[in-house]
Amino acid sequence: MVSLSGSLLSSLTVTNAGSNRFTRFPLYNSKMIHFRCYKRKKVQRKAVRACVAPPPNLGSDGWSATKFNDPSKSENLSTVWEPEDNSDVLIECRDVYKSFGEKHILRGVSFKIRHGEAVGIIGPSGTGKSTILKIIAGLLAPDKGEVYIRGKKRVGLISDEEISGLRIGLVFQSAALFDSLTVRENVGFLLYENSSMSEDQISELVTENLAAVGLKDVEDRLPSELSGGMKKRVALARSIIFDTTKEAIEPEVLLYDEPTAGLDPIASTVVEDLIRSVHMKDEATVKLGNIASYVVVTHQHSTIRRAVDRLIFLYDGKIVWQGMTHEFTTSSNSIVQQFASGSLDGPIRY
Numbered sequence: 001m002v003s004l005s006g007s008l009l010s011s012l013t014v015t016n017a018g019s020n021r022f023t024r025f026p027l028y029n030s031k032m033i034h035f036r037c038y039k040r041k042k043v044q045r046k047a048v049r050a051c052v053a054p055p056p057n058l059g060s061d062g063w064s065a066t067k068f069n070d071p072s073k074s075e076n077l078s079t080v081w082e083p084e085d086n087s088d089v090l091i092e093c094r095d096v097y098k099s100f101g102e103k104h105i106l107r108g109v110s111f112k113i114r115h116g117e118a119v120g121i122i123g124p125s126g127t128g129k130s131t132i133l134k135i136i137a138g139l140l141a142p143d144k145g146e147v148y149i150r151g152k153k154r155v156g157l158i159s160d161e162e163i164s165g166l167r168i169g170l171v172f173q174s175a176a177l178f179d180s181l182t183v184r185e186n187v188g189f190l191l192y193e194n195s196s197m198s199e200d201q202i203s204e205l206v207t208e209n210l211a212a213v214g215l216k217d218v219e220d221r222l223p224s225e226l227s228g229g230m231k232k233r234v235a236l237a238r239s240i241i242f243d244t245t246k247e248a249i250e251p252e253v254l255l256y257d258e259p260t261a262g263l264d265p266i267a268s269t270v271v272e273d274l275i276r277s278v279h280m281k282d283e284a285t286v287k288l289g290n291i292a293s294y295v296v297v298t299h300q301h302s303t304i305r306r307a308v309d310r311l312i313f314l315y316d317g318k319i320v321w322q323g324m325t326h327e328f329t330t331s332s333n334s335i336v337q338q339f340a341s342g343s344l345d346g347p348i349r350y
Contacts, residue, residue, distance in 0.1 A: 096145035107317035120308030
């Protein structure tokens with residue numbers, strides 16, 4: 001299933017008077033933006049622990065205590081360790097290119113997202129981070145290259161015949177809530193439109209998911225009555241809700257586009273911790289919740305530290321570095337060093 005927490009509507013939703021239900025209306029290309037699949041695959045437990053292990057050797061500032069290496073040295077991406085077993089690969093991009101007119105955004109991007117991973121895609125503004133998310137979600141088609149969902153090539157954009165075995169949720173940077181709908185109707189949108197659950201069941205499930213992201217007694221509010229941080233959390237609740245009456249619940253990959261953009265440091269910390277918490281159901285037993293893996297596009301250091309374990313660095317449309325979060329500030333790559341330190345001196349120019 002692809003669950004897009006964004007504004008892809010071709011007409012405005014209007015609530016029915018005297019009812020908690022709202023009218024159906026045509027969506028993007030007259031198709032629903034939610035698609036379901038039902039094939040399950042074995043969970044590779046070894047990948048789970050990598051997702052929740054805190055970075056070692058943290059200094060008082062939250063980063064690794066190790067200082068920069070010699071900036072004259074460069075790292076070879078071919079030395080990044082890749083498991084030979086691909087049975088736990090959920091999403092793979094192979095040599096992806098994308099341009100808009102004469103502007104080349106992606107220039108041969110290749111990487112894999114495995115079951116249980118928390119991956120951050122980082123880099124300067126305008127390097128294709130949000131573009132690659134939309135290609136993964138099926139909102140954009142690559143000009144060249146392939147995207148594989150659980151080993152099966154996706155052709156074109158998302159469709160009603162979407163590849164089975166994986167749900168993909170996209171949380172847009174702006175939250176993209178439906179202005180004319182209440183919080184309850186926003187969060188329960190998928191279930192109202194594509195399930196046989198009763199209104200009482202949906203309402204109860206909405207309340208549970210709002211509580212999971214730290215919101216209570218907001219179900220009847222409109223988006224205009226919420227703060228920026230609350231809107232982000234409502235969008236997150238909408239992305240993780242699913243039909244609990246289904247016999248088989250397929251794993252989900254969540255894609256976050258700048259989830260902490262525009263938030264103050266405390267609100268950012270709340271959202272970063274929520275991203276972790278909805279991924280894990282029981283930290284004591286390292287048991288995965290409904291979100292099998294997630295990808296976060298960000299350029300904020302606090303999000304890098306708190307929300308992800310593995311990093312992919314995009315610059316000028318290419319992957320210039322990959323590594324674990326605790327290796328970020330010890331990289332010998334001059335581009336990564338400049339980004340980590342915020343220095344004006346270096347290869348990154350504005």
